[in-house]
Amino acid sequence: MAGRRRVRGSGVSGRWAVPGPLFAPLCVPLVVLLLVGLVACGGRAGADSARADVQRVLDRRAAAVLDHDASAYAATGSDAGYAAVRAVPLAGWSYRVTGLHRSGDSATADAELSYRVDGYDKAPVTVGRTLRLARDGGGRWSVTSEKPAAKVGEQLWDQGTVRVVRGAHSLVLGVGQSDARLRSFAELADGAVPAVSAAWGTDWAGHVVVLVPKSLEGMAGLLGSPASAYRGIAAVTTGETGGGAKAPADRVVVNPDAYGLLGQVGRQVVLTHETTHVATRAHTNGATPLWLSEGYADWVGYRETGRTPAEAAPELQQVVRDGDVPEALPADGDFGFSGDANRLAQAYEGGWLACRMIAERWGEVKLDAFYRAVGEHRTRPGAVEGALRSVLDTSLEQFTADWRAYLRAQLG
Missing domain, CATH: 3.30.2010.30 (Zincin-like)
Structure with missing residues (x-):
């Protein structure tokens, strides 16, 4: 928000108090400037007052949500959303007005909604919301609608x-x-x-x-x-x-x-x-390649199912049997949802088998330690290579060769 500009006025000294036509041209601009300054300050004060009023309305609305008070919620305007959220167990719910756009007795408020699900969220989830409001004849603002802000997902x-x-x-x-x-x-x-x-x-x-x-x-x-x-x-x-x-x-x-x-x-x-x-x-952070984060999640998912590689990796098995064993571990781009479905499946299966190989050859404890060590690096360059050396005592080149051999052995 822009800082409030300070308007500085000037008094008319005795040397400007001269008679005749010379007085008006010198005095009028000063009077006009003073009036403009007063109007500008009054406009800012009015905007600040409206914003504060809207904030108070939203504070009451938030309190009504937390108190499960349907009447208090309705008193702040439209009650269309109250029934929808009423069953959600909430430990927090608040709005912060970040912008207000007025047009007469109507306004649009930009706000941040922060909420916590009781017993599950350690910190608030904060999302952008857009609220429309109307002002009645008594000058009271009330909410007429609320929706997600532009380019923000729904709740x-x-x-x-x-x-x-x-x-x-x-x-x-x-x-x-x-x-x-x-x-x-x-x-x-x-x-x-x-x-x-x-x-x-x-x-x-x-x-x-x-x-x-x-x-x-x-x-x-x-x-x-x-x-x-x-x-x-x-x-x-x-x-x-x-x-x-x-x-x-x-x-x-x-x-x-x-x-x-x-x-x-x-x-x-x-x-x-x-x-x-x-x-x-x-x-898990930017240092973690998707073959590791997705492969590890699949490894845990399949861990107690008894599913064999042939059963869980049919797409990758097909290319291996065709003699087209992947040259490298799956790249992040291979995991795109909107790309080729077979390529996506092969990426997940390849990551899973890489983690499965680590668990079989080095042990499950080493697999967990490898995952954590990659994440500790914080940035991608050198993260996997460093963790392979420090945890598994191998290189990326050797690990990739071992993985390719593992694919042939498990899927060929």
Whole structure:
């Protein structure tokens, strides 16, 4: 916000107090300047007053959400969103007005909404929101609508009334889903959490929040991307990598359309995979290649299923049997959702088999140590090479050759 400019006035001294025509031309500009300064200050004061009034309205609105007070919420304006968010267990909910654009008795407010899900979020999730307001004859502002800010993903309650199911290690929030289906996701998540802790350890939150929108389009709306980017993707995990213990919590966002095509084992593998991302997030950053982060998540997901490489890596098996063994570990670009589906599958399978090889040859403890060592480097150049030397006592060239031989042995 621009600083407030200070208007400095000048008095008319005795030497300007001369009679005749000379007085007016010298005096009038000074009077005009003073009036302009007063008007400018008055306009700024009015804008500041309106912004403060709107902030107070939003403060009352936020308090009503936390207090589950429908009447108090309605007193701040439109109550269209109250029922949608009412069931969500919240430990915090607040708005901060960042900009106000007025046109007579209507206004548009830019605001930051910060909220925490009770028992799950260690720090607030902050998202941009746009609110429209109207002023009545008594000068009182009220909210007429609220929506995500431009280029910002939706919140689940923007899509309809949220239903909530609690599991032993999970909280499942859904829109347009039956309680029975939401319970099935809670059961999968409750199975995923101990499986992840058994592989990775217990130095993470030990619980997960799962969002189940009504459709693929709903999933895309939550992620702020086109639906075409996630067609065929069963679930994704949001959250800032490398954020540490106080970073806003991850959310596992489900694609109900794709999820319905999976069998029971596939559904469990997917939830365990995504929960692994939640557990490892603090040790995952720009230094971590996707073959490692995605491969490790798949390794944990398949760890207790008994699935063989031929069963879990059919796309990669085909190219290996065709004599086209990959020359290098999968690149980050191979994991793009909007690219070739076979290439994407081969990238995931290649990363999984790299992690599987480490676990078999060096041991699971070394696999975890390797993952953490890469993340400790913080930047990509030298991260994998350094961790390979310090943890596995090998080089990238030798590791790649070993991986290619492993593919032939497991898939040939």
